[in-house]
Amino acid sequence: MEGDSVTLHTNITELRSKDVIVWRFGSQGSLIARINREANTVLINADVLDGRFRDRLQMNDQTGDLTITNITTNHTGDYQLTISSNQKTSYKFNVTVYARLPIPVISRISPQNSSSSESSNCSLLCSVLNVRDVSLSWYKGNSLLSIISVSDLNISSIFLHLECLDDSYNCVVNNSISNQTQHLNTDLCQTCLDCFCCCYGPVAVIRLVLSVLVGVAAIAVVVYDIRTRGDEQKKRSQTSDNHQ
Numbered sequence: 001m002e003g004d005s006v007t008l009h010t011n012i013t014e015l016r017s018k019d020v021i022v023w024r025f026g027s028q029g030s031l032i033a034r035i036n037r038e039a040n041t042v043l044i045n046a047d048v049l050d051g052r053f054r055d056r057l058q059m060n061d062q063t064g065d066l067t068i069t070n071i072t073t074n075h076t077g078d079y080q081l082t083i084s085s086n087q088k089t090s091y092k093f094n095v096t097v098y099a100r101l102p103i104p105v106i107s108r109i110s111p112q113n114s115s116s117s118e119s120s121n122c123s124l125l126c127s128v129l130n131v132r133d134v135s136l137s138w139y140k141g142n143s144l145l146s147i148i149s150v151s152d153l154n155i156s157s158i159f160l161h162l163e164c165l166d167d168s169y170n171c172v173v174n175n176s177i178s179n180q181t182q183h184l185n186t187d188l189c190q191t192c193l194d195c196f197c198c199c200y201g202p203v204a205v206i207r208l209v210l211s212v213l214v215g216v217a218a219i220a221v222v223v224y225d226i227r228t229r230g231d232e233q234k235k236r237s238q239t240s241d242n243h244q
Contacts, residue, residue: 001178002072002100008079008093010064020084021064025049026077033059033066073097104128104136104171104182108189109159122189126171126182127157139170165189 010021015037023033025048032053034043042061046054052074058067064083068075079093109123128136128150136158137147150156158171169184 001098004071005067005069006071006095007065007067008081008095010081010083012063012083014062015064016085018085019064020082021059022082022084023059023066024080024082025053029080033057035059035061035064068095071095071097073099098133098175098177099131101131101134101173101175101178101180102128103180104173106171106182106184106188122162122165124160124162124184124188125157126160128173131156131173134173134175137172137174139172141168162189 008023012019015021015035017037019035019037021033021035022031024030025032030045030048031043032045032048034045035041042059044057044059046057052072053068056069056071056075058069059065060067066079066081074097076095076097079095081091081093083089083091104126105128106124106126109125126136126138128134131150134150134156135147136150136156138145138158138160145160146158148156148158160169160171162169165184165186165188167184167186171182171184173180
């Protein structure tokens with residue numbers, strides 16, 4: 001994360017008398033630090049690459065470990081380590097620095113020229129500014145509702161449409177090492193407890209009518225079955241009496 005300190009290790013316990021440690025950065029292999037134990041010299045080339053490493057580099061003169069303090073996204077890239085003594089050994093470190101994530105902002109979208117039934121619905125937008133390589137998601141509890149990936153540095157938003165809401169919705173921005181969550185404030189829209197008539201009234205009425213019709217039909221079938229069985233029993237009784 002930006003602001004952290006990162007140490008790249010040589011895995012050397014103690015440098016030997018003829019060891020030379022060289023650290024380079026970027027695709028051009030710009031020299032940023034070097035130790036020559038035989039010449040007893042230590043070089044920190046902090047002004048290279050427009051001074052992005054100025055006052056940020058520290059090198060352990062016993063091990064050759066390189067520390068970058070107060071790191072920023074400008075320090076993302078490849079670091080090359082060369083250890084020379086009797087033979088030369090090279091290593092590469094890939095460092096990715098993530099900006100600290102902002103807390104998402106949730107706002108309501110008011111549709112223009114909307115009818116009263118449409119205005120009772122809730123259209124929400126969750127946004128983050130100046131982020132890259134993140135995912136932006138809507139959750140209801142622990143259930144993922146929608147997600148988008150953001151690769152470029154820009155304003156990123158994700159949309160959510162609800163008929164009404166409860167207090168279990170969250171918008172989350174995350175990268176591979178951290179996340180930020182914004183809890184949805186129910187003041188933005190009508191809650192599910194308060195908007196039964198305006199949000200679910202028509203649907204509820206239809207469901208109620210269907211339930212009643214199904215119930216009436218079921219009762220009619222039962223009554224018909226009872227009457228049919230009763231008539232059959234009467235016919236059997238009359239037939240039995242006639243035979244007697």
